[in-house]
Amino acid sequence: MTDLVIHGHFYQPPRENPWTGTIEREPKVQPFHDWNERIHHECYRTNAFGRILDGYSRIEHIVNNFDRISFNFGPTLFSWMEGYDPIAYERILKADRVSAAANQGHGNAIAQAYNHAILPLCNERDRITQVRWGIADFRHRFGRDPEAMWLPETACNDATLSTLIEEGVLFTILSPYQAERVRPIGHEGWTNVADGTIDPGVPYQYFHRDGSGRSIALFFYDGPIARSIAFEGVLASSQTFVSRLLNGRGGPDRLIHVATDGESYGHHFRLGELTLAHATHIEAPARGVRFTNYGAFLEAHPPTMEVEIKTGPGGEGTSWSCAHGVGRWYRDCGCSTSSQEGWNQAWRTPLRNALDFLRDHAASLFEHGTAELLADPWAARNAYIELLLTPGRSLDEWLGRHAKRALDERERMRVLSFLEMQRSALLMYTSCGWFFSDISGTETTQIMSYAGRALDWMEELGLDAPRQRFLEILSEAKSNVAELGNGADVFARFVEPLRVTPSRIASHLAISSLVEEGDESGLAGGYRFRRSRFQKQRHGRVRLATSRLEVEHAITGVRHDYAVGSMHLGGVDFYCALGPYPGKEPFDALASRVWSAFRTASLPKMLRILQQELGPDEGGLESLLPDGRERISELVFGNIVGNFVDEYGRMYETNQRVLEQLQESGFELPKELRTAAEFALGRRFMQEITNAHASLDPAAYKKAIEIADEALRRGYEIDRSAASRLLGDMIAGTIARATESPIPARTKSAMALIELARRLRADAHLFRAQEIFYQALGERSGWPDSISALAIGLGFAPKVVGRRDSLVTQLQAEPPVSSARGR
Numbered sequence: 001m002t003d004l005v006i007h008g009h010f011y012q013p014p015r016e017n018p019w020t021g022t023i024e025r026e027p028k029v030q031p032f033h034d035w036n037e038r039i040h041h042e043c044y045r046t047n048a049f050g051r052i053l054d055g056y057s058r059i060e061h062i063v064n065n066f067d068r069i070s071f072n073f074g075p076t077l078f079s080w081m082e083g084y085d086p087i088a089y090e091r092i093l094k095a096d097r098v099s100a101a102a103n104q105g106h107g108n109a110i111a112q113a114y115n116h117a118i119l120p121l122c123n124e125r126d127r128i129t130q131v132r133w134g135i136a137d138f139r140h141r142f143g144r145d146p147e148a149m150w151l152p153e154t155a156c157n158d159a160t161l162s163t164l165i166e167e168g169v170l171f172t173i174l175s176p177y178q179a180e181r182v183r184p185i186g187h188e189g190w191t192n193v194a195d196g197t198i199d200p201g202v203p204y205q206y207f208h209r210d211g212s213g214r215s216i217a218l219f220f221y222d223g224p225i226a227r228s229i230a231f232e233g234v235l236a237s238s239q240t241f242v243s244r245l246l247n248g249r250g251g252p253d254r255l256i257h258v259a260t261d262g263e264s265y266g267h268h269f270r271l272g273e274l275t276l277a278h279a280t281h282i283e284a285p286a287r288g289v290r291f292t293n294y295g296a297f298l299e300a301h302p303p304t305m306e307v308e309i310k311t312g313p314g315g316e317g318t319s320w321s322c323a324h325g326v327g328r329w330y331r332d333c334g335c336s337t338s339s340q341e342g343w344n345q346a347w348r349t350p351l352r353n354a355l356d357f358l359r360d361h362a363a364s365l366f367e368h369g370t371a372e373l374l375a376d377p378w379a380a381r382n383a384y385i386e387l388l389l390t391p392g393r394s395l396d397e398w399l400g401r402h403a404k405r406a407l408d409e410r411e412r413m414r415v416l417s418f419l420e421m422q423r424s425a426l427l428m429y430t431s432c433g434w435f436f437s438d439i440s441g442t443e444t445t446q447i448m449s450y451a452g453r454a455l456d457w458m459e460e461l462g463l464d465a466p467r468q469r470f471l472e473i474l475s476e477a478k479s480n481v482a483e484l485g486n487g488a489d490v491f492a493r494f495v496e497p498l499r500v501t502p503s504r505i506a507s508h509l510a511i512s513s514l515v516e517e518g519d520e521s522g523l524a525g526g527y528r529f530r531r532s533r534f535q536k537q538r539h540g541r542v543r544l545a546t547s548r549l550e551v552e553h554a555i556t557g558v559r560h561d562y563a564v565g566s567m568h569l570g571g572v573d574f575y576c577a578l579g580p581y582p583g584k585e586p587f588d589a590l591a592s593r594v595w596s597a598f599r600t601a602s603l604p605k606m607l608r609i610l611q612q613e614l615g616p617d618e619g620g621l622e623s624l625l626p627d628g629r630e631r632i633s634e635l636v637f638g639n640i641v642g643n644f645v646d647e648y649g650r651m652y653e654t655n656q657r658v659l660e661q662l663q664e665s666g667f668e669l670p671k672e673l674r675t676a677a678e679f680a681l682g683r684r685f686m687q688e689i690t691n692a693h694a695s696l697d698p699a700a701y702k703k704a705i706e707i708a709d710e711a712l713r714r715g716y717e718i719d720r721s722a723a724s725r726l727l728g729d730m731i732a733g734t735i736a737r738a739t740e741s742p743i744p745a746r747t748k749s750a751m752a753l754i755e756l757a758r759r760l761r762a763d764a765h766l767f768r769a770q771e772i773f774y775q776a777l778g779e780r781s782g783w784p785d786s787i788s789a790l791a792i793g794l795g796f797a798p799k800v801v802g803r804r805d806s807l808v809t810q811l812q813a814e815p816p817v818s819s820a821r822g823r
Contacts (some may be wrong), residue, residue: 001290002250003297004202006280007221008262010044010115010149011074013038013432013443018424018453019500021526021554022081024626025566030618031721036080040088043266043273044081048773050090050277057795061281062774065273066095066282068291071262072112072150075137082141096142099293106295111138111146111169112194115384117429118329120157120317121352125363125378126426127160131167131383133426140389147295148172152431154259155326156309158209164216165208171217171298173259175320176200179220180310185303194310201254203298205305217303219294221259222248235269238278242287245279255297255653259320260728285595318475319414321435339437340480340686341623347439347477351448351487354473355428358451358466360512364423366462370418375404377418378561391555409557414461421457438480439487445494448474448487452495460558500525501561506549507576507623510566514574515632525625527551533587537598541570544598544606545593546614555693563587565594565614569603574621574632577614590614653680664716674716679709682718688755689723690763693730696749698756722761728765735769738774738790747786770794777801 015023015036025033032038052061073081087636092109100107113119114133122130126337131149138146147170151160153175155376164172175497180196181190185205198204200222210216225248228234234244249257260704266273280291312318327333330352332345339345350380370377380402399407399415407415433447451470458465477487484490505527513536521530534547553559561581568574581587590613597609611618624632659677688704694702704723713717734750757763773794777783788801 001068001248001288003255003290003292004245004284005255005257005291005293005297006068006069006245006276006528007070007072007257007259007267007294008047009072009259010077010262010679011072011112011152012039012077013430013446014076014115014427015080015446017104017498017500018427018449019456020174020496020625021629022525026146029400031719036077037084039263039267040081044092044268045085045088045271045767046087046266048095048261049274049745049767050203050273052277052281053274054667054797057305058795059458059770059795060797060800062771063096063277063281064091065265065276065280066092066108067438068108068761069099069276070108070110070257072110072294073114074116074493075114075134076116076767078137078141085772086459091140100144101201103293103296106147106298106299107142107144108136108143109146109149110148112148112150113425115429116152117426118153118319118326118431119151119160119163120155120312120326121138121329122429123359124159124163126359126429127163128167129426131163131169132382133171136385137389141409153321153326153329154178155317155329155431157312157315158309161206161216161309162208162210166212171203171219171294173219173221173294174309175259175318176223178318178320179204179218179311180308182305182307185306188309190666193543198307199249200257201249201251202302202305203255203294203303204305205303206307217254218307218309220307221257221258225256226258226260229258229264230268234277235264235272238275238283241275241279242283242289246287246289249407253301255292255301257294264740265580271800302821314504329431334435337435337492343437343480345434345437347479348434350473350476351434351439351444351574354470354477354487355447355451355504358428358470358474360427361466362421362454362458365458366422367459369461369463370415372405373407373415379414381419381422384423387419387537388423391396398690410628413556413558417461420459420555424454428454428822439477440479440481440484440490441796445490448491449495449498452491452499456499456501458713502527502553502558503562503578503617504623505529505551506560506562506564506578507566507617507619508550508569508625508628509544509549510576510578511568511574511619511621512527512568512625512628513545513547513630514568516568520585523554526554528554533591535591537595537597539799542603542606543568546594547776548587548688549578563590563614565591565610567606568608575607575610576619576623578617578619579615604640633691659750660714676718678711678713678718681707681716683712685720686722689726689760693726696734698751698752699762701756704789705759708762712761720760723760724762724764725751727760727762728768730749731757732768733774735772735794742784742787744750744784744786747784747790751786751790751793754790766794772783772797774800 013033015034023036024033029035029038031039041620046123047065049062050065051059052063054060090253096107096109111134112131115135117126119127119130127783135146136147145265149164149169151172156174156178165802176198177196179193181192182198182204183190199222200220203217205215206218225244228244234240237283245256245258250256261268265276310318317326322335323326324333324335328335331349336345366589374380383402387395387398393411399412402474428447430447432443452668455465455467455470471488471491474487474491475726479485479490482492505525509524509529509531519531530550532548534545536543537544544567549562549564551560563581564576564578564789566574566576589621594613597606601609621632685704685707688701688707692700692704731750731753732754734746738746738750773791777800788798792798793800
């Protein structure tokens, strides 16, 4: 029997706007909202619900790949997933429990340093916080202490390993090229393995440099096998994949193991999750492979060898993705991704210098600003993760452990603001900011945005914010894109527009209220708000609204109170004026003056009155948050888009016969004509789906079917993504009802919708329905014969229904599946 561990490092950098806490739409990944969403559906979710297919691409099993592999999830990614797709999130947590039951209490999941900072480049204080936050996040989610921690980029030096030992971490995983020398424990002579020749089949003991005898176990993964997975296409088939794994040197008391990017299984390599599912559940077991995890193997096979690691240049450490130690994250070492000819990465050094300057300044402010409030400011920062993970947690209880004395409301808000400043300072060291080719890259501007947020926290606290000096240092970083200038220019262009102040929140809410219902309370851009004394009227094409807006930061509780007035003058002309709320009677008086002028005053005069009565601050469309822009766009561009749709439709209908004759005669349509035809048909198709989607009667979709058939006949590509999502949700609901009570009417209705989706070529979102069906199939017996037709309609192999009884045992270990679509 061969013991095998496949480790997947699943991680994406934080993508949230630091001021709002929300991820903004990324047009490059449509129809998905953002990169997290796209990669989730390509990789994370598909591995939680892995398909094993037969030779005709029909589903034979739905399995949880996380049951069979060692894995870590970046805490910032996992936090996002918990809100976006709780079904997949819970299934991953369940996999750890299932694996622990199968491996003497050792679960497959391991922790990760919190936000993927390069730990050897952190100062000691930050390194400890990164490790403790990672441990706390793991404990919160998996309900147990982690045995191990994944080091971002496997970046490691002696100081980093010492921190892990001191924090109780039992083992970690490194590249074979990070080992320097080995020897049997207790012996004198060392064997040099600096060329990567360390034996990966056994664990090694690394002893703390202080001579205390404390230690941590290190696993050095099989480098050639890991490289073949990442770069040599072995995920093309499960047979090739398993054969390559078994090229490792197994045997009694030995382990074959690889560490890989988790995104290899479905994102970097399309359908790689199918290969992983078949390999781990079918192919490998059939070839005598036993899947285990590092914790279980370590308990059964304690290290007999001692190891020392490479120190790297200047003792900085080494990593798995930089041949120059950890140079990739602070200097122009020669490593980059997607770099163009003539480019350099000299910008990395001034970027890190600017962030280090800001970090140290923030640390000084934090220590002095909380000295009279917190017993130990840095211990409080290490424990702040408790409040972040459980927002409903009692602040009184937390402060009872960390405050020097009872704090009043203002002091409590001040403590939280200081801690948020420190959180921003930690997040600005996320490793991806240095990984790629230019300072203007998305990942780099993201970490600069955390620096911007830290500066704003300083200003909100009434402290010295060294914005000018920070930008001076940043300006030494030159972009490879000449027109983008330097780091300070990039900051001004990409980071400044992200800033969200309380007054901008109030402006956003005031302008948004002109085109939607004015909710009395809610959450917007990381602030809770309450609207009162709200009035709105329309006179001709002009709309006016006035109100009182109270906004409160959702984390710190800092409050602001505004009197606001907003106008839509038509088209793209929006205006907002706001100032401090003066009290009930003064507000009623000024609002009365505004409204008395509304129907008679000229527009210029009306704008002056708004500014005089409700100013001094003012704003326009630039104040809107991204979600507000979308709603305003619907109002402003609705008629324009409608006119385009009508015009394209008329063009297509007028020329339809000519286009068809040309096609039938073998002519290839010019791009312009094809675009017009596809646009017109696509809009008509989606309109028909939208009009009919509440109906479960396929006859209601007759016109949509005709349009889909016409597009297929003419070779037109029309966008079916939205239709596929709508129908996928409907089918999941009908399958849930049909499996709950499989009466003929329900199974017939479900089957009709499935057939409709296939006719419309809009069946790409059947995954939820398949998962609900598969779960139900193993939970009961006595299904009617019609269930077989439903299974086949959903894409299952016929024998799945025939082995219902054998599914019961397997599915008892699976988490329950909700009929709701994961979002």
